[in-house]
Amino acid sequence: MSEEQSMAKMRAALVEQERPPRPNGIATSLTFAWRALLKIKYVPEQLLDVTFFPVMFTLMFTYLFGGALAGSTSQYLQFLIPGILVQTVVFTTVYTGVSLNDDISKGTFDRFRSLPIWSPSPLVGALIADTVRYTIASIIVIVLGLILGFRPAGTILEIIAGIILVLIFAFSLSWIFTVIGLILQTSKAVMGISMTLLFPVTFASNIFVDPATMPGWLRATVNANPVSMLTTAVRGLMGGRVAFTEIIWVLIASAVLILIFSPITMYLYRNKR
Amino acid sequence: MNNDLDTHNQPLAIKAIGLVKRFGKHRAVDGIDLAIPQGIVYGFLGPNGAGKTTTMKMLATLLKPDEGSAQVMGHDLLKEPDAVRTRVSLTGQFASVDEDLNGIENLILIARLMGYSSRIAKKRASELLDAFGLQDAAKRQVKKYSGGMRRRLDIAASMIIRPDLLFLDEPTTGLDPRSRNQIWDIVRALVTTGTTVLLTTQYLDEADQLADRIAVIDHGKIIAEGTSGELKASVGSGVLHVRLLDPSTRAQAQQLLSDALGTPVRLSSDPAALAAQLAGTKAASKALAALDANQIEVSEFSLGQPSLDEVFLTLTGKPAENEEQKEGAKS
Numbered sequence: 001m002s003e004e005q006s007m008a009k010m011r012a013a014l015v016e017q018e019r020p021p022r023p024n025g026i027a028t029s030l031t032f033a034w035r036a037l038l039k040i041k042y043v044p045e046q047l048l049d050v051t052f053f054p055v056m057f058t059l060m061f062t063y064l065f066g067g068a069l070a071g072s073t074s075q076y077l078q079f080l081i082p083g084i085l086v087q088t089v090v091f092t093t094v095y096t097g098v099s100l101n102d103d104i105s106k107g108t109f110d111r112f113r114s115l116p117i118w119s120p121s122p123l124v125g126a127l128i129a130d131t132v133r134y135t136i137a138s139i140i141v142i143v144l145g146l147i148l149g150f151r152p153a154g155t156i157l158e159i160i161a162g163i164i165l166v167l168i169f170a171f172s173l174s175w176i177f178t179v180i181g182l183i184l185q186t187s188k189a190v191m192g193i194s195m196t197l198l199f200p201v202t203f204a205s206n207i208f209v210d211p212a213t214m215p216g217w218l219r220a221t222v223n224a225n226p227v228s229m230l231t232t233a234v235r236g237l238m239g240g241r242v243a244f245t246e247i248i249w250v251l252i253a254s255a256v257l258i259l260i261f262s263p264i265t266m267y268l269y270r271n272k273r
Numbered sequence: 274m275n276n277d278l279d280t281h282n283q284p285l286a287i288k289a290i291g292l293v294k295r296f297g298k299h300r301a302v303d304g305i306d307l308a309i310p311q312g313i314v315y316g317f318l319g320p321n322g323a324g325k326t327t328t329m330k331m332l333a334t335l336l337k338p339d340e341g342s343a344q345v346m347g348h349d350l351l352k353e354p355d356a357v358r359t360r361v362s363l364t365g366q367f368a369s370v371d372e373d374l375n376g377i378e379n380l381i382l383i384a385r386l387m388g389y390s391s392r393i394a395k396k397r398a399s400e401l402l403d404a405f406g407l408q409d410a411a412k413r414q415v416k417k418y419s420g421g422m423r424r425r426l427d428i429a430a431s432m433i434i435r436p437d438l439l440f441l442d443e444p445t446t447g448l449d450p451r452s453r454n455q456i457w458d459i460v461r462a463l464v465t466t467g468t469t470v471l472l473t474t475q476y477l478d479e480a481d482q483l484a485d486r487i488a489v490i491d492h493g494k495i496i497a498e499g500t501s502g503e504l505k506a507s508v509g510s511g512v513l514h515v516r517l518l519d520p521s522t523r524a525q526a527q528q529l530l531s532d533a534l535g536t537p538v539r540l541s542s543d544p545a546a547l548a549a550q551l552a553g554t555k556a557a558s559k560a561l562a563a564l565d566a567n568q569i570e571v572s573e574f575s576l577g578q579p580s581l582d583e584v585f586l587t588l589t590g591k592p593a594e595n596e597e598q599k600e601g602a603k604s
C-alpha cells in the first residue's frame with residue numbers, strides 16, 4: 001500500500017465519531033470484569049495456584065496427619081475440606097492486590113483514570129472478576145473433596161450457602177489487599193507482605209486441627225480469629241448443623257472490613273500519583 | 274471571568290496560570306503558565322526530570338495541582354474534571370495498554386468503556402487497527418508487540434473517539450527511526466483532522482519537526498517559549514560553521530575565532546570543523562579575515578540558524594540529555 005493510501009486511510013479512521021451516551025457505573029464495572037476474566041484465558045497460571053495448593057494441602061494433611069488427628073483419613077476429610085475451601089479462597093484474595101499493583105505500575109490505570117467514567121469502576125470490576133475466580137476455586141475444592149471421599153451431610157442449599165459465605169468474606173477481605181496493592185511499590189512486595197499476613201492468620205485457626213488441645217491463650221486467639229469463625233460456620237452449613245452465631249460473626253467481620261478498608265482504598269486510588 | 278474572554282477571542286486548547294506541583298519539598302512543577310491555541314502541535318521540550326510528565330498529568334486530571342489553575346478546552350480543570358475528560362485523551366509515557374490482552378481486545382475494552390455497543394466497539398477497533406497498520410497483529414498478545422507497535426496501539430486507544438486534545442508523553446522515546454517516522458505521520462495526520470496535540474519530547478529534532486510551538490522546560494519552569502524559529506533567533510543571530518582544510522590547525526583556529534568574535538567556539542565531531550556563535554552577521558567576515566591573516570585555509574563555511582541543540586545549550590547552560598542519561602526515566 002502506498003504512503004498516500006495509508007495516510008488517507010488514517011484520516012478516514014480519524015473523522016469525528018458520534019459519541020454514544022455515557023455508560024453507567026454498572027456497565028463500566030462489568031466491562032472491567034470482562035477484561036479481568038479475559039486474562040484467565042491468557043494467564044492460566046492464576047488458576048494453577050488455585051488448583052495446586054488445595055490439592056497439595058488436602059493430600060498432605062489427609063494422608064500424613066489425618067489418621068493421627070482424627071482416627072481415620074476419611075473422618076479427617078469431613079473435617080478438613082470446609083477448612084481447605086476457606087484457606088484456598090482466602091489465599092486467592094491476595095491476587096486482587098497483586099494485579100491492581102501491576103496495572104498501576106504499568107500505566108494502564110493512568111488511561112482508565114483519564115476516561116470519563118464512574119471512577120471506582122476499574123476496582124469494582126476487578127473485584128467482581130475476583131469473585132468469579134473465588135467461585136472457581138471453591139468448586140475445585142469441593143469436587144476434589146468429593147473425589148477423595150468428602151460426604152457432606154448438609155443439603156445442596158446448605159453447601160451453596162457455605163460457599164456464598166466464603167465468597168462474602170473473601171470479597172470483604174480483598175479490600176485489605178487493594179490497600180496494600182495501592183501503597184506498595186512492586187507487585188512482588190505486595191505478594192510478600194500479603195502472604196506474610198495470611199500465613200499466621202490461616203494457620204492460627206481451626207482449619208487443620210481442633211483447637212481443644214491447644215494451650216488456653218492460643219485457643220482463645222484461634223477462636224477469636226475470623227477465619228476460624230468462618231471455618232466453623234462453613235463446617236456447620238456443610239455438615240447440616242447450622243452455626244448461627246458464627247455466621248452472624250462472619251457477616252459482622254465482613255461488614256467491618258468493608259467499612260474500614262473500602263474508603264481507604266478509594267481515597268488512595270483517587271489520590272494515587 | 275477573563276478566561277472566558279480569551280476562549281472567545283482566540284480559542285485556546287489550554288490556558289494555565291501558575292501551575293505548581295510539589296513532591297515532598299521538591300517542586301517538580303514550579304509555576305508554569307500556558308496559552309496553547311487550538312489546532313496545533315505544541316511541544317514540551319526538556320531533559321529527563323524537567324517536569325514534563327507531571328505538568329501533563331495535571332492537565333489530564335490525573336494529578337491535582339498544589340497551586341494555580343487551568344482551563345482545558347474551556348473547562349476548569351478543578352471544577353469540571355469530568356468535562357475535561359470527555360474532551361481529552363492521554364497516551365502516557367509508559368504504555369498504558371494491557372500487555373496480557375491482544376490488540377483488538379485492548380481497543381474493544383476502551384470502546385466499551387466509552388459506551389459503544391459490543392458490535393460497534395468491534396467494528397471501531399478493527400477500523401483503527403487497520404488504519405494504524407496493526408491489522409495483522411490484532412489477535413496477538415500485546416506482550417509480543419514491538420515498541421513501535423505498542424505505541425501505535427496506545428495512540429489508537431486514544432482515538433476511539435477522536436479527542437479535541439491529545440496528550441502524547443514521549444511518544445518516540447526508545448523507538449527505531451522507522452517506528453519514529455510512523456508516529457510522526459500519525460501526529461501529522463491527526464492535526465489535519467483538527468485535534469490539538471500536546472507532546473513532550475527529549476529529542477530536539479522531534480520538537481523541531483513536529484511542533485508548531487515549543488516550550489523549553491527545565492527544573493519545573495518554562496525557560497523559553499515560541500516557534501522553533503523564534504527560539505533560535507532568541508539565542509543569537511546565527512552560527513558560523515567552518516571546515517578547515519587541515520585538521521591540525523583547528524586548535525589555533527579556535528583561539529583566533531574566539532578572540533575575533535568574543536563568543537565561545539565549539540569543536541564539532543568532525544575533526545576539521547568548528548562552530549561559533551555570532552553576535553551579528555557582520556562578525557562573520559571579521560572571523561574569516563582573522564583566519565586568512567594567519568594562513569589557515571578554509572575548505573567550507575556556512576552561516577546558519579542555531580540548531581535547537583545550541584538553543585538548549587545557551588538557555589540551560591548544559592547540553593540536552595543524551596540517550597544513556599535518558600534511560601532511568603521515572604513516571
Ligand SMILES: Nc1ncnc2c1ncn2[C@@H]1O[C@H](COP(=O)(O)OP(=O)(O)O)[C@@H](O)[C@H]1O
Nearest residue numbers: 273296301320321322323324325326327603604
Ligand atoms: N510520583 C512521584 N513522586 C516523587 N517525585 C516524583 C514523582 N513523579 C515525578 N517526580 C519527580 O518530579 C520531577 C519531574 O518529573 P517528571 O515530570 O516525570 O519529569 P519529566 O517527565 O520531564 O522527565 C523529577 O525530579 C521526578 O523525580
Ligand SMILES: [Mg+2]
Nearest residue numbers: 325326366604
Ligand atoms: Mg516524563
